[in-house]
Amino acid sequence: MTRGTRIKEDPSAVFMNSSQITYIEEPTSPLTELGKTPPNPTPVPSNSDAMDTDSTSSKTVVDPNAVNKTLGTSIAMSEGARITFNSVGPSRGGEAILEDAMQSVKKSSSMGYDILGEDMRDMVNTINQLRMKGVEDLGLPLPRIAVIGNQSAGKSSLIEAISGIRVPRYAGTCTRCPLEITLTEDTSPLAPWHCKVSLRFHKAYNPRKKGDPWVEIQHTQHPFMTIDDPEHVETVIVRAQLAILNPSRHWGDFINMPVQLAGNTTTEVPFSPNVICMEITGNNVPNLSFIDLPGIIHVTERKEDEYLIKLVRSLVEGYIKQEDCLILLAMTMKDDAVNQSAAQMARKLGPNRTIGALTKPDTVLGGEHGQWIKILRGHEHRLHHGYFVTRQPSQQQLLNRISHAEARRLEDDFFNGEDPWNSELVDLSERFGTINLQKYLSKQLANLIRQRLPAIIRNVQNQSAQVQMQLEKLPPPPANSLRHVLRQHLDEYFYQIRDTIEARSDDNKFSYEWRKIAGKLKADLIALRPRVNPDENSPRHANSPFTPSAARASSVSLFSSFSSASSTPSKRKRPASNDDPPDEPSSDPLNGGSNAGGPPPRKKIATEPRTPVKKVISVDEDEVLETDSVTDAPAESSQSKAMHLREIRDILEINTTTGIPGIVDHRAVDILSKMHIRLWDGPVQGFIHQFDTLLHTHTHTTFANIFARYEQSPLYSHMAGIIDEFHELMMTKIRKSVFKCFRIEAECIYTMQDRDWNREHTTWKQDNERRRKRAVEEQLALKQQRAQERHTQAGRKGKVEVAAPEGPDPYQREIDTFTHTQAYLGLARRRFGDTVMMRMLKGIFTKYTVQGTFKEHIEQQLGLRELGEDEQERKCRELMVEDPAKERMRNSLVSKKELLDKAWMDLEPYQMLGSVLT
Template sequence: MSKRMKRESYGIPTPEDTMSISTTPKSEEVEVRWSDVPKDTSQGSNEMDTGGHQNGTAATRSKKRQRTEDSNQSTHQGGLEIVGQNVKKLIDAIEELRSIGLKKHVTCLPELVLVGDQSSGKSSLMGAIAHISLPRGSGTCTRCPTNIRTSEAEKWTCEVSLQEMYSYDPRSKAGPFPNWVERQDALSNKPFKTIGDKSELEEVMKWAQIAILNPDKDSSLYIPGTATQAQEAILRNGSGDYFDQTIFSPNVISVAIAGPGLSNLSFYDLPGLFKVPRNKREEGGPKFCENLTMKYVRHERALIICAMSMHNDPAVSVTKEVINRCKANDRCVGVLTMPDRMQGVYHQDYNDLFDKKAYVLPYGYFVTKQPGVDSLLLKAPMTSDYHRRALLEEEQFFDQSRLYGSNGIWSHFRSRCGTSTIQEFLSKEFVQMILRSIPDIQSDVQNQATGIQTELENLPEVCHEQAQFIVRQRLAEFSDAAEGLLSGNARRNNKGGRKRPEESFQYQWKKLSSRFRDTLEHMQPEMNCSHPPSDGVRPRTEEQINLVSDDDDEGNNRAQTSRQAFDTTVLRTPNKNPIRPQTPIKQELASPSRMRRLMPTQLGQKYGPFCQDYLYSGRNFMTIADLQKGIDFHTGNGEPDNVSFKIKEEYVLTAIQPWKLPLETFHNTTFTILRKEILQVLSEVLKNYKDTLLFRRSKEYISDLINHYDMIQHEKLFDLYNIEHAALFTMNLDGFREHKQHALAKLNTARKEARIEAWLNTVKLGHHKDKEHLRKNVKEEDLVRFSLFQKELEIAAYVIGYYNLARIRFVDTVCCSVNVTTIEAMKKGFKNLLEKKFDLFSPNCDEIARMLISENPTLANERSELLKTQKKLENAMKVLEGIRALTDTGRRDSEATMDIDMMDQSENNGWRNNVSVHPDDESVDFAQ
């Protein structure tokens, strides 16, 4: 029992169908009506690829022709034969898609491409397939691509046109085709001439190529039969050095031929490849033709027909090498030409080719023999039955050949010989290519149509009757979004989703404020507690005390920098000459460039925009020697043990002075973030109106408002700075004492370590070889000779304590000022700001609104181009729907025909009484 055989979409045979189909019936008594359907070569057909052994006798071929005639007369056709009734419509549909200019919008359309070396018989093959006679000895159809379309018709007609995909520009030397630039607009198709007489085609194609090679001249000047063409012909005949404007062109001559007995085909014939130019003017020709061939060969949906002359070694084919380089062998079918001129030395090479031992192609090879120089057909005048007689001559050659004849060593390949066989294969394979590509093309067209629609939706609305409503709606949406931004509400990002918390303005500003706080803490003054030189002890810079953190490693990683690098005055004397503390570090270490090189990477991550030179202004800020000199300077005569408040104030104010630098960074970064976020909100709300006056003016007004707050805020922040830097003042006495005591405790610890280190440097180890043992067991009486410098430590603790108190207060007031003066004020400032600026509360608000959203020329042109493309895509969808309807009809007819054939077969075998037909079931079961 067997199921009814079915087809895939668009009439493509299933693998099961393919296995059941043979291109040649096994016996003459059984005839399958759909046996002419070609096997899907992409799945590997033994019959087609290897040319399975056939009886080569004339009697068998006669019977084959009889079966073909019977099949053609039969009303029962199936598979691709049903689709074949509409092959011309399919090919015309593909050409219509091509003419619409969709190559930039969809995947490569299906096409056949004929390529080959010069003198490979390619032009003769093209003429035989298309049943046309090409100009001989004139080089016609070899200097530009030719697109030839053939179809069945009662009367012979031919339309020749010029397809311009490139513009001529002698200034352009880049790209694969020097002097040619690809057009950005749709393909230009210029009708050239329509003829009804075959004998005229040779002349028409000759002059069509001349028109292609002279792009700066009007193509109508070269149409045969016109006065201008006749004058041009006289000039060319009278001048041996008459040159065309260009030697080769990537533009295409389109030749649409309809006539009796023609196969339904559409293919491109490309200039033959060659390596050696004939003259200096053709020096760029080989590369040009190679690039042109590669352009077409690389098309994913191109079936490549590679013509190879058998009078040459198959290994020397330039074209085959290009195909290999493009990795297109799996889309290539070989056509061997000139079999009568094969040299004996190459016999074994082609024997290996036929036996699939070398030069293997998935589609295999065909062989054709066109009339040669010794043929009577070429010696006699061209007649209307030339191609019929050429086919007979070709068939006679293969029948009588000692290689291809019935007893020849290549007789098993006879079924793949002859122009008719090539025509049939190409016609059916091209239809399969079209049908297989339709779903992908439809998908691509639909995707492009969706993209174009999205772009159009992103353009401003053009309904001016609602202009005021549109403008007010957008401006109100902006005010709400801006207020939400400053309030910390998450807004949507460009992709429509909610922004992450770390992307919000409030989060960014909070992080910036924390870094500002940490920066001032890092800048606090530090003291070097080692002995001054006057004690006769070598100073040790490593005893510098870091009061920012208890982590000694952080302090050791910092670069040591003097206050002088920041132009800070430690002490001011009546004569204005500063007393600078001695610093144990080298002066060049204090240079900003040196400090930048010493900044650890982790500090950049921690402090962000504040990772600058001023970050180290507190390093080595005070030394005991500095404080001794300061105390002495400010102590009056006869005032022992009196420490003037002046020295404390001078040191504190000097430590505060660098605050203006991180303050400037904080202010600038705050408004940079604010400006970016607010304008981003405006861009999102008015994304459809970016090319209108509404967006440009709104951006100006918003920028002006932000700049206004920027100026006010800058002034207020530096007022706060000037207050802190003018004089010392605090009512928070408990806080001050706490900071001072904490600093003093750390300074005392550091001073003791310095005294111990100084004592160890004076002790001779002798039998005491363990220095660490001495350090642990040192007694206070051992350190008596090394001063405590308690007075100096008290002053340093005062300076550090007040700095930290003022630092905390300053950070709070600065951030509070920004929050109130700018952020809270701007929340209210955006409300109705733009409406007032645009005067939308005036009587002529409708006219103002229309003016704000009117299109500029650039926007109008963009809309026009999108609408043109959309129209093309709509036309393409209509064409594709027509193809779907066409193939669906063919598939249904094919299935119905197959049912009838199978029922007839069952009746002939006496099964009629056992057939069970189920009206509601798609299948037909045969009882065993």
């Protein structure tokens, strides 16, 4: 008969009504007769003594160990509990029933393991299976027993005695992480002993976190080792604990690690909240599930480890404060009961759920049993479930590898042969020994499971319904064939980029902006054309870029500066200097600003009015026309300054190689040309930065328009990163290409365009001669004015005439040399601008259009080419989820639903339980 069939036929045979839910309590517990003298001990009744007749109720009272097989129930009640039935019930007499019950007791194993019926064993196993699947992570606490105690309270020995396994006992291997042990009886007489060890991680170690360094993570459980020999358990626990206590290493590294069962072992952390799980099955194994928790500590060897006191205490409290947890409190009789903090914690958090287990009774000296007798009688430190006493092997016996059976025999001998256990406390003999404690724990855990199972079933049902409702509210999952959808979007993106760059689309905004940037570079270079200040008497500027030191500087340093400055887009602005021109139509320093240490500004002389001839620089025509002043200049870059005649003379003097007057070395023209090419750096940097911004904005705007639907998806951020990566590659090529052009122009002063050079030279020669003539005339007028003022101040009358200078112009050589430079730079500027634009059009734009490099790069980085169709579809589904938050919610809900479905499959045989008890 299956579990489900049995329940459907007679649910009351297995489960109690909710009004009957209570812990099964021993009638012989001292708490039932608190404060009264216990009755005299009575021997175990014989078959004839095991029942009496209650005259008032006409009911037969059966010995607690008797089992009514005729009712079909397989629940074994605790010792001392009464099972009653009407006299009109079974046809067999009470003596026959009692005989069957006693036979059942005799068939029990010597360790007292066979104390639960088959259905109750199934319930215990079901709860254990739910726990191993992680159901508790869903907020469904499952019944368990937690073993707590102070350090050195004999807790490890108690665990060994209950479970029948041997745990590490040498120094440094005390319980330093929770050890969960699930014991399941296999009723087959030939069933082998078997143990599966796994590691459950629910917290991660963060050493930088102050206070408690452990943080919550998703529950995971990993199989560690499987063994078939109880003698190997000790070694496996050591390895598992090392895997838990070294969180920076992978737990699998410790599976085959050689370990020593003696001495200390260094670990990364002294304690961990992660759990070692042991599932033990076999014949003669008690049906129990309990967790061994680290012992409460009060002091640490090092001050920096004091946080461990609170950490361990919080860990223990986290388990035992749950209402579904029975507390097995280990208290050593070697110490005063008042001073044991674990007992205080248990009485505070769960006095009605705590079962006391007194250890080391052989350490109590004769005549010092008083406080323990009061505790066992319930007069002091009262617990709802009272106390048990166990006596475990000594350290020497453990080192001699005493067997479990021999340990239990010696324990029985102790309680049967020592005072006061065999005399004054003989009436409490059912609370002495590990076997009695095992039986009590098994029945209490089974009873707790029976009480909690209806709530667990209803909770699973409710959560499953809620998860389903949440899933239905979410948008439908992505459609199939997402790889084709992605291909269509990518093709559309590449086509739009190509058409807009090549000006083949209706939207020519990119081409228009690109032409504007190119035109601005042309205008900026024109504004930097070399000019000369024809007045040698005007002040020189302290921060002038045209200095002898600049003339001596090597071109290599200039180029390296450009290269480093152009390696990344820059928005740097040259710091302002005192001789920078004001924001006025004229940028010549003579018209305003500081004199930078020169003589006081000259007073503007009054000259005869004349019709001014305006000078205009035309960007389109690139021509030089007349000006109304020798110092007027167009609005231009702050780096553009007219070169002083004396600066030109200094450069000629430094670079002359002949002693013949008036001879000019050709290197002076080279140096003057290179000095002015240096000024192109600013406009070129600005051009690269503007183009960088334009191309980056265009590629991303087009991408955003086409992939707008997937803005919240991983694809969007991934694609944006790929586009940025390719863009930086292209900008690096641009900078290298422009730098190469710039370096050639500055290193090699050369042209074969004789006709164009002559035309440029003629234009600049005429302009310089007019400007120089006007400057000389203004100098003569100024001398005339000053001489007249001195003449008048001396009291003389008449007009003073100042003779004009005779002979050749003393600065004709400088003006002629600079005219050569101006003529050459006009040709070089046009050549440089055209070369840069051609390199841009051919070397960069084709990477986005004709050659398809851009398309190939994106497809390669998406990693879809090397995958099969199914893998492509899977990856596209991961990339193209439109709302990652909702998709993460969907995945979480699906995982939760799968776990709830598995839990429901385990609970299905008890599905009638919820309705039966409501």
